[in-house]
Amino acid sequence: MSLTLNHYLFASGLLFSIGFAGVLLRRNILTIFMCLELMLNSANLSLVAFSRFNVGPEGLPNYNAQILVFFIITVAAAEVAVGLAIIVALFRARQTTHVEDISTLKF
Amino acid sequence: MPAPLSPITLEIIVLLLGIFLLLSESFSKSGDKSWMARFSIFALAVTFAWSFFTTGDAGVDLASSFYSADPSALFYKRIALLSTIFVLVMSLDYLPTLRQFIPGSTVGAGEGEFIALPVFTCAGLMFMASAVDLLLVFVSLELVTISFYILVAYMRRQSTSLEAGVKYLILGALSTGFLVYGITWIFGVTGETNLIRIAQVLPAQLAPGGRLAGSESGLLFGLCLFIAACGFKVAAAPFQFWVPDVYQGAPTPVTAFLSVGSKAAGFIVLMRVLEPFLSQASIAAKLLPILGILAAASLIYGNLAAMVQDNLKRLLAYSSIGHAGYLLLALACVAPTDSSFGHSGVTISFYLAGYMIMTLLSFTILIVVAKHSKGDDISHFNGLSKRSPFLAFAMLVAMMSLAGVPLTVGFYGKFLVFASAVQQQQFLLVGISLITVAAGFYYYLRVVGAMYWKDSSDEAPIRVSLLTKFSIALLVFGVVYLGIFPQPILNMLSSAW
Numbered sequence: 175m176s177l178t179l180n181h182y183l184f185a186s187g188l189l190f191s192i193g194f195a196g197v198l199l200r201r202n203i204l205t206i207f208m209c210l211e212l213m214l215n216s217a218n219l220s221l222v223a224f225s226r227f228n229v230g231p232e233g234l235p236n237y238n239a240q241i242l243v244f245f246i247i248t249v250a251a252a253e254v255a256v257g258l259a260i261i262v263a264l265f266r267a268r269q270t271t272h273v274e275d276i277s278t279l280k281f
Numbered sequence: 282m283p284a285p286l287s288p289i290t291l292e293i294i295v296l297l298l299g300i301f302l303l304l305s306e307s308f309s310k311s312g313d314k315s316w317m318a319r320f321s322i323f324a325l326a327v328t329f330a331w332s333f334f335t336t337g338d339a340g341v342d343l344a345s346s347f348y349s350a351d352p353s354a355l356f357y358k359r360i361a362l363l364s365t366i367f368v369l370v371m372s373l374d375y376l377p378t379l380r381q382f383i384p385g386s387t388v389g390a391g392e393g394e395f396i397a398l399p400v401f402t403c404a405g406l407m408f409m410a411s412a413v414d415l416l417l418v419f420v421s422l423e424l425v426t427i428s429f430y431i432l433v434a435y436m437r438r439q440s441t442s443l444e445a446g447v448k449y450l451i452l453g454a455l456s457t458g459f460l461v462y463g464i465t466w467i468f469g470v471t472g473e474t475n476l477i478r479i480a481q482v483l484p485a486q487l488a489p490g491g492r493l494a495g496s497e498s499g500l501l502f503g504l505c506l507f508i509a510a511c512g513f514k515v516a517a518a519p520f521q522f523w524v525p526d527v528y529q530g531a532p533t534p535v536t537a538f539l540s541v542g543s544k545a546a547g548f549i550v551l552m553r554v555l556e557p558f559l560s561q562a563s564i565a566a567k568l569l570p571i572l573g574i575l576a577a578a579s580l581i582y583g584n585l586a587a588m589v590q591d592n593l594k595r596l597l598a599y600s601s602i603g604h605a606g607y608l609l610l611a612l613a614c615v616a617p618t619d620s621s622f623g624h625s626g627v628t629i630s631f632y633l634a635g636y637m638i639m640t641l642l643s644f645t646i647l648i649v650v651a652k653h654s655k656g657d658d659i660s661h662f663n664g665l666s667k668r669s670p671f672l673a674f675a676m677l678v679a680m681m682s683l684a685g686v687p688l689t690v691g692f693y694g695k696f697l698v699f700a701s702a703v704q705q706q707q708f709l710l711v712g713i714s715l716i717t718v719a720a721g722f723y724y725y726l727r728v729v730g731a732m733y734w735k736d737s738s739d740e741a742p743i744r745v746s747l748l749t750k751f752s753i754a755l756l757v758f759g760v761v762y763l764g765i766f767p768q769p770i771l772n773m774l775s776s777a778w
Contacts, residue, residue, distance in 0.1 A: 183469075190462055197455055206451055213458030217465045224469035238474040242416045246461055249423045253457070256427055257450050260434045264443045276444050 182223030189216035203261055203271045207254075214250045218243045288335045288350040291328055291358060292407050298324050299400040306393025314392040318373045319748075321400055322366055329362045344477040349413040352777035356630060357410035357549050360637055364541045365403035367641045370752045371534035372396060374648050379532060382436035395435060399538060402428040409546050415464045415474045418550055422460065422514075425546055426453050429539060433531040445530025452523040456513035459506045466503025467554075480557035487561055501567060504558060508571065514547030516540075516598075517605045518578035525586075528598035533651065536594060537644035540601045541637045548608055548629055559615050572613035577713050579606030584717035587724045593647055594657050596724060597640070600683060603717060604636055610714060611698045614705040624704075626778035628697040631771060635682070635690035635763060642756040643679040645749065646672050653743045659728055664737030672743060673732045675753050682760045684725040685718055690763040 189212055196209030225239040265271055302317055332355060343349050372379075372395060383391045405424030412418040430453060434446020464474075470493060471486065473479045486493040493500060512520035528536045559565045583602030590596040611628040647657060649672060654661035666673040682691035695718065702711045745753070763770060 186465075190458075193458065197451070203447065203451070207454070210451070210454040210458055213455075214461055217458070217461040220462075220465045220469065224465065228469075228472050230472070236468075236472060236474070238414070238416060239468050242419065242464070242468075242474065245416060245420055249420065249427075249457075252427055253423070253430075253454060256430050257454065260430065260443070260446045260450055263434065263437050264447050267437070267440050267443055276447060278441055278444055 179223055179227040182227075183220055186216045186220035186223070189213075189219065201273050203264075203273060206273075207257055207261070211250060211254065214246055218246055221246075286331075286335045288332070288355055288358065288411070289348060290335065291332055291362075292404055292411075294328050294331070295325070295362075295400060295404040295407060298328075299397050299404060302393060302397035302400060306397065309393070314396065315373055315376060317393055317396045318369050318376075321396055322369050325362055325366045325369070325400070325403070329359060329366070332359055332362065343413055344475055344481065346475075347414040347417045348408075348411045350411060352773075353626065353630070354411040356774065356777055357545065358407045360545055360634060361403050361406035361410065361542065364538065364545075364637050364641060365399050367645065367752055367756070368399050368534050368538045368541075369396065370748055371537060371641075371645055371648050372399070374645075374652065374746065374749055375532060375534050378652060379436060382438040382442065384438060395432070395532075398428045398432050399534075402432075402538065402542060406542055406546055410549050412550070412553065413476050415468065415476070415554070418554065419461065419464060422546065422550060423457065425542065426457065426514075429453070429535070429543070432535040433527060433539070435532055435535065441530040442532065445527045448523050449527045449531075452513060456510045456520070459513075460510035463503045463506030463508075463510060466499055467507065470499040470503065476553060476557055480560070483557055483561060487563060497564065497567075500558075500564070504555070504564075504568060505571065507554060508551070508568075508575070511547045511551045512575060515544050515551070515605045515608070516579075516602050517575050517609055518582040518602060519575075521579065521582065521602045521605075524602055525595050525598040528601070529592060529594045533594065533644060533648045533657070536597075537641055540597065540640055540644075544601070544605060544608070545633050545637070548612075548633060551612065552626060552629065555612075565615070569613050569615065572609055573707065573710055576606050576609035576613050577710060579603065579609060580714050580717045581606075584720040584724075588720060590724070591660070592658050593662070593728065596659070596728075597643060597647075600721070600724070601640070603721065604632075604683075606717070607695060607698050607714065608632055608636075610702055610707075610710055613710070614698075614701045614707055624701055624778075627771065627774040628694075628701055630774050630778075631697060631767065632694035634770065635694040635760075638756055638759045638763070639679050639682040639689075639691055642675060642753065642760065643683065645753055645756065646676045646679065649743065649745055649749060653741070654739065659731050662728060662731045663735040664740070665732040665743075667740065668737060669743040669745070671750070672745065672753075675757050676732060677729055678757050678760050680725040680728050682764070684722045688761065688764045690760050690767070693764055693767045 193209040193212035197206050200206050221239045221243050225235045229235050268275060298321060302321060376392060379395060385391045402425050405421045408421035412421055430450050433449045434443055436442035468474050471479050473482060485491050509520060516524045579602050583599050583606055587596050587599035590599060608629055611625050615625045650662060651657040682689035685692045685695045699711060
């Protein structure tokens with residue numbers, strides 16, 4: 175049995191759902207942040223799969239999408255750098271990383 | 282005659298300015314950073330003037346390019362530049378407050394970035410206005426969003442600012458996840474990332490025998506994720522739950538920038554990306570009802586929840602949700618057969634320009650009053666007409682325009698929205714928005730009532746710096762002038778769309 179586009183899309187959809195469920199259900203900000211990164215990586219997987227399996231008339235895939243993957247990786251790294259700094263600053267001020275404790279502003 | 286300058290010089294100047302500011306922050310010995318704000322205001326004003334001497338290069342093949350220099354992009358670049366200028370004027374007033382809440386070993390340490398980051402955000406907004414490829418859309422949107430993460434959480438000693446920062450971080454990153462996954466599916470089913478190419482190949486793909494014939498669900502899935510992601514950015518219900526907390530907790534100039542910049546960014550991206558799809562009747566028939574539902578939900582939620590707010594920043598947050606509703610209403614009234622946005626594009630751009638002016642005006646006044654009254658509740662505006670008739674009058678103009686009183690820019694924007702909704706026979710949506718306009722009058726006039734009919738415990742007059750006075754006067758003039766003579770800007774816009 176060879177791997178088809180659908181296998182990749184299924185795996186990527188599964189990763190996206192796990193990430194999204196984690197964001198909604200987990201209470202620790204660091205775990206939530208990891209789940210957010212999982213969502214971005216699921217998009218990377220399906221982008222590469224779509225690009226690899228849809229070859230154009232010249233027999234070449236659309237490489238723009240594969241370049242986009244590198245941009246997503248870079249932007250995700252920048253997001254983590256800023257995000258972790260903010261979470262560290264919050265931990266210093268409050269000694270907690272749980273969402274229940276972040277409720278000074280009324281929701 | 283010298284060769285015409287390409288609009289990309291504008292972005293290059295703004296980026297160089299941002300890098301220069303960061304470097305001078307690192308190497309400057311002086312503790313007073315207000316010169317940086319003054320310098321950037323001047324430089325951005327020069328860039329704004331420069332934008333009138335640039336012309337797009339007609340010879341570029343947009344289908345293999347990332348960057349489009351059409352007149353509508355230039356219009357949004359000017360909006361970005363102007364709002365950054367006014368936000369920096371606000372930052373000058375806000376620096377003393379900011380200083381109390383950032384830890385620094387020396388006086389003035391860590392204040393320069395508060396000036397530099399809005400400049401980078403401005404560059405991101407300007408790139409986004411020109412983006413015709415999903416790749417550039419993504420990168421410039423992230424440049425804006427990541428700068429905002431830092432700006433919202435800027436006051437590290439104040440727990441409300443940190444908390445707002447964390448909430449914005451989590452929900453902003455979630456919307457990025459939706460955006461990227463949406464882009465993935467849009468690319469996956471059309472096979473292109475360039476929006477012009479998508480517009481070229483889409484009719485053949487949707488025609489019988491094409492690769493998308495009869496199976497649009499993948500495309501609609503991608504577009505819905507994309508709309509959800511943009512819904513976060515423009516603060517549309519039901520993706521609005523971060524808005525009140527983040528607006529209240531963030532430093533006030535950042536709140537103003539967030540409400541103007543984030544909304545303009547979301548709508549220009551939404552229009553650019555949806556344009557090729559909405560011109561296909563079969564897709565438009567499924568997407569427009571979704572946009573209509575989002576519009577109705579934002580209108581109702583934003584305007585009704587604003588009625589019970591006592592904090593002015595929170596009130597403006599809910600009003601921002603409401604205004605997102607009017608803008609989405611204009612988007613939902615795109616004529617399905619239009620090859621391009623036409624009337625709706627003009628309406629949305631005019632509304633956004635007016636929204637920018639009146640929102641920046643109200644936040645500028647809010648910062649001055651909050652500095653003197655030590656708080657940003659509506660009760661802190663009590664008796665403002667006695668303490669400073671000038672500020673009270675300017676706030677009156679801002680509130681009237683936000684509510685939509687005739688002879689202000691807010692009225693004309695709403696009028697255009699209603700006109701296009703009636704034209705498309707969306708009478709249910711028109712009915713809902715008329716009710717919400719009435720609700721809007723109630724909560725905006727509460728602020729006016731506090732200023733003119735309530736007495737303040739503090740009678741000390743409020744002093745306003747010359748630059749702030751000038752910018753308030755300019756914004757008041759803009760609100761009234763565009764409300765009475767909207768034609769020049771409308772003509773400019775209709776030639777762009």
